[in-house]
Amino acid sequence: VHHYYLGMLVGSALVLAALAAAGRPTGPASRLHRARMSVRAQATVAPAEDVDSPWDAQTWRETYRTAPSEESYTVQAEGLPEDLVGTFYRNGPGNFDYAKHPFDGDGMIVAVTLDGSGTAHFRNRFVRTKGYVLEQRAGKELYSGSFSSPKPIWAGGLEPKNTANTNVVWWGGRLLALWEGGRPHLLDEVSLATSRETNLGGVLKASDAFSAHPRMDVERKRFVNFGYKPNPLTGTSVSFYEFNDDFRPLNVERPVTQQITMPGFAFVHDMALTRNFYIVTQPPLQFEGAMDALLGSKPLGSCFSFDDSKPSCVWLVPRAGGKPIVIEVDTHFSFHYANAFENDQGKVVLDVIRAPEFAVGSQDADASVPVWESTDYEKEVPMSTYWRYTLDPRTGTHEKREVFSRYCDFPVVNPARSAQQHRYAYCATGARAGVPSAFRGVARVDAEEGEHEIWLAPEANQLVGEPVYAPRAGSDGSDDDGYLLTFMHDGSRDGKATLLVLRADAVAQGPVAQVELDNYLPNGLHGTFVPGLTPTEEEIVQATKLMNLYARKSQEWNTVDGSFTGLGFKQLFQKGVDGR
Helix, strand or coil: CCHHHHHHHHHHHHHCCCCCCCCCCCCCCECCCCCCECCCCCCCEECCCCCCCCCCHHHHHHCCCCCCCECEEEEECCCCCCCCEEEEEEEEEEECCCCCCHHHCEEEEEEEEEECCCEEEEEEEECCCHHHHHHHHHCCCCCCCCCCCCCCHHHCCCCCCCCCCCEEEEECCEEEEECCCCCCEEECCCCCCEEEECCCCCCCCCCCCCCCCCEEECCCCEEEEEEEECCCCCCEEEEEEEECCCCCECCCCCCEEEEEEECCCCCCCCCEECCCEEEEEECCEEECCHHHHHHCCCCHHHHEEECCCCCEEEEEEECCCCCCEEEEECCCECCCEEEEEECCCCCEEEEEEEECCCCCCCCCCCCCCCHHHHCCHHHHCCCCEEEEEEEECCCCEEEEEEEECCCEEEEECCHHHCCCCCCEEEEEEECCCCCCCCEEEEEEEECCCCCEEEEECCCCCEEECCCEEEECCCCCCCCCCEEEEEEEEEHHHCCEEEEEEEECCCHHHCCCEEEEEEEECCCCCCEEEEECCCCCHHHHHHHHHHHHHHHHHCCCCCCCCCCCCCCCCHHHHHCCCCCC
16 A cells, blocks of 8 residues: 555545535424423432442433434423523534444534523534535435445545534634534524534635634633644644634634644544643554555544553643643543643643543444444443543653542533633543443542542433533632533433533532423533523524525525525624634
């Protein structure tokens, strides 16, 4: 195999960005609002870390079914706090028609607006990426996946679609759906309509990637992110970006604030941030099986191998410029960080969900079988737990300790503490003690004292996702002056979703409110809460009607003239004038 094709295989396949899609998809139709009351269920408190509770594997598998429809309706719910005011957005794979791995499913945005009056306005919508639109029109699979459905190079194997399925963020008055292998998609915050794939005002080239895990510098009011291009021959290039509070790069002429090259192949899913450093971890991964990937006999995600004889490396990259500091640490893999900050001694404190190895499904599994059907969760999923690393940039040394030894992931802190010292973090936690299991609860972790409290859903067939922190209206900005929002897949209600609201300062007490939704939602990934963003029911209904009208009349769904406001989408289209 020529080096040229091998470089393309690794670099291009992970970062190729899709152009805006054309044509109206034949996806599921939206429904207008309807109102109903929810019934508040009994909470169950888990009193200790060693609680061992059952979970239902079949329920977990059922969370990877395609969402059957796009909905928009209103629910009246008891117990919703009056000081919980804003909109909760969540992204995640929602269409598995052609995906055998969750990471390859088409993105679907879910939104719930809470106005403080006991009313919840729900809607969900697939992100209209180029790949989603073309496959819906064709009625068949057209793209290879990064982790499933491999295709040979001559059949498009080097062009996995931008699924826009990993995260949804709000910054500078813009709502973006993110996927780490390509450029973001701009959305309307009211209707969830897709405007287009965006280059952020010329910052991103067509071949650039923009991570799904940005960080906020709340002290300086900056949005910070990175993109990476892995190549085992030339090394992995990582570029960092910073934007002001209007989503403009700090330096328009030089939007990349720092760039590093890691030796060899690197998989960089998340970053952390402090006042002076960008932080990324390079686990000891190798890329093998290039011929298999080129011939389409093996998906790219199955070509990674973890070398447990080598250390992981934490890269501290100075934000002001200069040579990065590389600190070798124990061998591990991490998908997610909770937060990072610099302490009084100038050391970097990094809270991370640490796993002893890398795995995204069995390497030997049949790629034609969905990974959720072939995976034995308790035996094959690595045991990830919450750790704190304290790194000294001056000496290159570090200390580490395990803070929370129960299986967990999706860590979050109060966004007001991003890149600042924090005490409490929150994460999803498994049902079982000492072994990995599907997430059935929420944990509050005291990272300073090493204490914790957890809540588990009452039934084995009730599973939860990432808890998203929602500050209380009028919050003092402390670590736990707010609420945690998460969706629960409720097998006792035929898989319908329930929005759970927990107090951040009293997680073990269980939900203070539960909003029972009328529809099934697949297992999601990451989300955000936007305080104070509360379009009214009338505004949501109107925006949904106009969106559907435009979808019916438009022949080029994702080709939008930035000056077009004839259907009333003033915010959606005018935000596109400057390309951001």
